Amino acid sequence: MTGLLTLLQKELLRFWKVAFQTIAAPVLTALLYLIVFAHALEERVAVFEGVRYTAFLVPGLAMMSMLQNAFANSSSSLIQSKVTGNIVFVLLPPLSHREFFAAYVGAATLRGLAVGAGVVAVTSPVVGVGIAHPLWSAAFALAGCAALGAMGLVAGIWADKIDELAAFQNFVIMPLTFLAGVFYSIGSLPAFWQKVSHLNPFFYMIDGFRYGFLGASDVDPVVSLAVVAVFFAVLSAGALALLRSGYKLRS
Amino acid sequence: MPDAIEIRGLSKRYGALRALDGVDLAIAQGEFFGLLGPNGAGKTTLISILAGLARPDGGTARVLGRDVLAEYRAARRLLGVVPQELVFDPFFTVRETLRFQSGYFGLRGNDAWIEEVMHHLDLAGKADANMRSLSGGMKRRVLIAQALVHRPPVIVLDEPTAGVDVELRHGLWQFVQRLNADGHTIVLTTHYLEEAEALCGRIAMLKQGRVVALDRTADLIRRFHALYVRLRIEGRLPDALAARRVPHAGREAGGEADAGAGVLLLQIQDYAEAESVLAALRAGGCTILEMEIVQPDLEEVFVQIMKRR
Numbered sequence A: 001m002t003g004l005l006t007l008l009q010k011e012l013l014r015f016w017k018v019a020f021q022t023i024a025a026p027v028l029t030a031l032l033y034l035i036v037f038a039h040a041l042e043e044r045v046a047v048f049e050g051v052r053y054t055a056f057l058v059p060g061l062a063m064m065s066m067l068q069n070a071f072a073n074s075s076s077s078l079i080q081s082k083v084t085g086n087i088v089f090v091l092l093p094p095l096s097h098r099e100f101f102a103a104y105v106g107a108a109t110l111r112g113l114a115v116g117a118g119v120v121a122v123t124s125p126v127v128g129v130g131i132a133h134p135l136w137s138a139a140f141a142l143a144g145c146a147a148l149g150a151m152g153l154v155a156g157i158w159a160d161k162i163d164e165l166a167a168f169q170n171f172v173i174m175p176l177t178f179l180a181g182v183f184y185s186i187g188s189l190p191a192f193w194q195k196v197s198h199l200n201p202f203f204y205m206i207d208g209f210r211y212g213f214l215g216a217s218d219v220d221p222v223v224s225l226a227v228v229a230v231f232f233a234v235l236s237a238g239a240l241a242l243l244r245s246g247y248k249l250r251s
Numbered sequence B: 001m002p003d004a005i006e007i008r009g010l011s012k013r014y015g016a017l018r019a020l021d022g023v024d025l026a027i028a029q030g031e032f033f034g035l036l037g038p039n040g041a042g043k044t045t046l047i048s049i050l051a052g053l054a055r056p057d058g059g060t061a062r063v064l065g066r067d068v069l070a071e072y073r074a075a076r077r078l079l080g081v082v083p084q085e086l087v088f089d090p091f092f093t094v095r096e097t098l099r100f101q102s103g104y105f106g107l108r109g110n111d112a113w114i115e116e117v118m119h120h121l122d123l124a125g126k127a128d129a130n131m132r133s134l135s136g137g138m139k140r141r142v143l144i145a146q147a148l149v150h151r152p153p154v155i156v157l158d159e160p161t162a163g164v165d166v167e168l169r170h171g172l173w174q175f176v177q178r179l180n181a182d183g184h185t186i187v188l189t190t191h192y193l194e195e196a197e198a199l200c201g202r203i204a205m206l207k208q209g210r211v212v213a214l215d216r217t218a219d220l221i222r223r224f225h226a227l228y229v230r231l232r233i234e235g236r237l238p239d240a241l242a243a244r245r246v247p248h249a250g251r252e253a254g255g256e257a258d259a260g261a262g263v264l265l266l267q268i269q270d271y272a273e274a275e276s277v278l279a280a281l282r283a284g285g286c287t288i289l290e291m292e293i294v295q296p297d298l299e300e301v302f303v304q305i306m307k308r309r
Ligand SMILES: Nc1ncnc2c1ncn2[C@@H]1O[C@H](COP(=O)(O)OP(=O)(O)O)[C@@H](O)[C@H]1O
Pocket: A251, B014, B017, B018, B019, B037, B038, B039, B040, B041, B042, B043, B044, B045, B046
């Protein structure tokens, strides 16, 4: 257990030492989105019955930030260690692939949650949102961050260069999070785009997390949580298989 | 008592390249063992397999009887590896680096030993300095300290003195010799053959993934022509001495130019034989212009072995 906890602690300290970039910066970004979009769209976009646009926006922004940062944490830590070669420090000790997985995904989840807490803390006084079902929100936050932490682990193992990881982030993670109904309700889309949106696993994370805040959602939260759980399970199985085989880590 | 390291039929391919081609090697506990070979011989590959950083295509490797794959947890606890590349984590200080490394091996409350290792490696003054701010030599010491945090009985150093200044090299070897005296098995690869000669009790030479020589350092040197007589003579070498003549090797002959100027290299088993050489020269009517008895060193043995097929 000491090995796993030490690796987790190392991963936490790694982002905590640069918390200004890893937590404060994404919180500020989310706040800017809120100010700009709320100002531009408050009166124009209809979301759920009786829900103000800003109240709709806050949980979506918080979840989007959480997901992006959970992914960024595990993927950038791994790619940096691979590129600089200090990955050997964690490959030489008697750590199992499960411990490795738990530490990286655990740290990514905690980074995501810290960013999410920051976004909610900074925006809710401005907007005045409450949390209708905190447990639902917590469940989606946890499952979503863990899934993206595992996804970051896979991407970090796969990528050989920092550029490749940046491409993955810009062409996969960003579009999928942006088009997951952060800024609009899927219900307002044409039927075809609604169907497409339902193929995006990030949509269920955001919709479910928002249900915890507003008590209203596009999809039944039970269904959403099941989808997110399956997504997490698949990514975890993939990440564990890669770690176990030593793919791109042990030659 | 199991061997510190036991390697059987180890092979490793990278594409068409055979980085290791059926290596057998046993290193007993308490040895100070040298692994020599030119660049690309497979030294680092062998160490990587021992450390679990690379997977063999065939054969087995054990550390104190523990298989590096099947019993990787036990094997890795018994092994401390100083990697060849000068790597570090720029996020942390020296002390943090060592505490983390200790924790990865499952050790808690190991601070007393960590402080001691830092002290022995002259790192105490830099304990709270960020890794980024250290010089190359200091970073190398931290790598060595990292390999020692879990007190491994078997320590492998992959070219630890490459690019390290003379003074630090000296200090490092004293430290490593003390570890050896305390019972640690030491395996080292180095490019500095004088170092290997001075430190290692036994040596294996690798070439293109194969062990081409394996012996006690002293025997290895003795086996390759006990002594040489270097001569410059006037007249023809008597036929009786022709068999002793060796092709010019290493530093013994200054290349073809000297050879043309009548410099000969003759092999003798011991100093007593020098007399019979002299007698034969006199009998053959040769005048000796210059004469010197030279001892081969590891460098020359190395050159000779590597020249063979
Ligand atoms: N990861 C790798 N991929 C491809 N070839 C490799 C890899 N590692 C080592 N090699 C090759 O294997 C051979 C042995 O390398 P190495 O063990 O580093 O030699 P040494 O440490 O004796 O200099 C070299 O030809 C090297 O280029």
